[in-house]
Amino acid sequence: MVAPYRGSDARFGTNPVCIALPATPGRAMFLLDMATSQIALGKARVAANKGKRVPFGSVLDAQGQPTDDPSGFAGFELTGALTAFGGHKGYGLAFAAELLAGVLSGGGTIQPAHERRGGIQNQLLSILIDPAAFGDEAAMDAETDAMMAYALASLPADxxxxxxxxxxxxxALRxxxxxxxxxVDVTTLAQLNETA
Structure with a gap:
């Protein structure tokens, strides 16, 4: 689904990374949940189903060339690849996520030696940290609140x-x-019904 940096074909999953900090009575939780590709596979598939373009270079065509045409992601047989966000840095993060989830879990990485059994190779690694183990929770919450307020106080460029x-x-979208x-567009609905 995602090509290596400077690569032309898919060798990684979208390897999402999620980092969350608990909510406090005064604010919502901090929640960073993102694919390591420039756009998520689902967004590429929906754009393809709707006949819409995606940002140029966020996908590669079947020949490994950058494009804004996501049609290779329509249906269930994918052609082409997504590209990692941030060039070599996003690729490095995608690679690290693959190794952490695939190797440390013992479930295996996406490399082809692992049997797929009709699916994809997709492992998960969760690291849970109890903030109370590091000190005063109230002080940590106050510091988190202060940092969030500081970031939000930046004058918007637009x-x-x-x-x-x-x-x-x-x-907001939820x-x-x-x-x-x-x-849900009709093509995506038909695909959902087909897999249900």
Missing amino acids: WDSPVLMPGDPER AKRAATGIP
């Missing part, structure tokens, strides 16, 4: 796009969709 915390766009429903 007044129509305020500074946000990781997780804010998703919280509230909107809870009120109005989840839009």
Whole structure:
């Protein structure tokens, strides 16, 4: 699904990384949850199903060339690849996530020696830290609150796009969709029905 930096074909999953800090009574949790690709596979697939373009270079075509055409992600047989966000840095993070989840879990990496049994090789590694083990939780919460307030107080470069915390766009979208429903194009709906 994701090509190595300077590569032309998919060798990694999107290897999401999630970092969360607990909420306090005065604020929502800090939640960074992102694919290590420039765009998530699901977003590429939905764009392909709708006939829309994606940012140029976020996908590679079947020949390994950068494009803005996500049609290689329509359906279930993928052609082409996603590219890592941030060039070599995102690739390094994707590689680290693959090794941490695949090797430390004992479940194996995505490399082809592992039997797929009709699916993909997709492991998970969770590291849970009890903040109380490091000291005064109230002081940590206060420092987190202060840092969040400091970041949010930055004057926006574009007044129509305020500074946000990781997780804010998703919280807003969840509230909107809870009120109005989840839009699904007919092609994506057919694919969901086919796999159900």
